[in-house]
Amino acid sequence: MTVMDDLDGKIIGLLVEDARKPLTEVAGQVGLSTSAVNERVRRLVAQGVIRRFTVDASPEALGLPVLALIWAAVPHAREAAFRSFAATHPGIVECHHVTGVWSYLIHLRVADLAGVETFLTHLKSEDLLERSETMLALSTVRSAPWVPR
Amino acid sequence: MTVMDDLDGKIIGLLVEDARKPLTEVAGQVGLSTSAVNERVRRLVAQGVIRRFTVDASPEALGLPVLALIWAAVPHAREAAFRSFAATHPGIVECHHVTGVWSYLIHLRVADLAGVETFLTHLKSEDLLERSETMLALSTVRSAPWVPR
DNA sequence: TCTGAAACCGGGAAACC
DNA sequence: GGTTTCCCGGTTTCAGA
Numbered sequence: 001m002t003v004m005d006d007l008d009g010k011i012i013g014l015l016v017e018d019a020r021k022p023l024t025e026v027a028g029q030v031g032l033s034t035s036a037v038n039e040r041v042r043r044l045v046a047q048g049v050i051r052r053f054t055v056d057a058s059p060e061a062l063g064l065p066v067l068a069l070i071w072a073a074v075p076h077a078r079e080a081a082f083r084s085f086a087a088t089h090p091g092i093v094e095c096h097h098v099t100g101v102w103s104y105l106i107h108l109r110v111a112d113l114a115g116v117e118t119f120l121t122h123l124k125s126e127d128l129l130e131r132s133e134t135m136l137a138l139s140t141v142r143s144a145p146w147v148p149r
Numbered sequence: 150m151t152v153m154d155d156l157d158g159k160i161i162g163l164l165v166e167d168a169r170k171p172l173t174e175v176a177g178q179v180g181l182s183t184s185a186v187n188e189r190v191r192r193l194v195a196q197g198v199i200r201r202f203t204v205d206a207s208p209e210a211l212g213l214p215v216l217a218l219i220w221a222a223v224p225h226a227r228e229a230a231f232r233s234f235a236a237t238h239p240g241i242v243e244c245h246h247v248t249g250v251w252s253y254l255i256h257l258r259v260a261d262l263a264g265v266e267t268f269l270t271h272l273k274s275e276d277l278l279e280r281s282e283t284m285l286a287l288s289t290v291r292s293a294p295w296v297p298r
Numbered sequence: 299t300c301t302g303a304a305a306c307c308g309g310g311a312a313a314c315c
Numbered sequence: 316g317g318t319t320t321c322c323c324g325g326t327t328t329c330a331g332a
Binding site: 019049052083086087095138140144 | 246253295
């Protein structure tokens, strides 16, 4: 299905750095014509290799400096509810079902520590949380792009 | 510093969904002229609220289906070395310095489980790892945008 | 800081190699 | 699949409010 050569890789790399970079420039840097690049980008989007064009925003600038990493044990009977909650809650940046003693790892973006407490209290009140363990990110060496929602 | 009103918030929200959406459309949806939107976007970039325009790619489509979440204890004397390693290693998607018994949480994207072993072995051989604990993401309820490097 | 008009330039389609 | 050409439309700038 996925037919990718290293030119596609280069194109993606350039667009990762700046998605607004004119295709003419991209074309110049990969050694193709604009149309060829345009067609390849179209294909990459159609194939789902590129999921979307987006912006990487600064959570700090938008008032969400606190990143909490939360291990969560979810009541078995409430797992479906937990998943739909996690999929829509605006503070939840990531949520992975993981191996090990905890069922989920949540990345939570909030304005302050009170926001963490509010979040955990809310989860418990909805019976979506058996127990949890929270760690705070003191600093970040490397981060994924962040998008508000 | 950061002067943001809810119009800026709306604009960012629209660009998050589709960074290539014509500014004329954005303008229509927020009730401003194209020029005004253009100016606001320019300001948001200048202020660092928007860090960059990028693409959200599919790690699976690019042959990296495995996401490993690794807790790492790093030798105190090697922390600077660890940080610069983590900042540049292509497989490391995220790396946070955290509170708790572990010093770092790493998100590692690799092709298969052998990739996880190679990674850990390499870290140890460079004396960047005292001990670690690895969890695998079985499924992801919610994920941040992913960019290859 | 916004609007509206004008200039410019990049993107998308068509025809062809 | 690739290139070149051409046209449409979006971005950008500027004058004015």
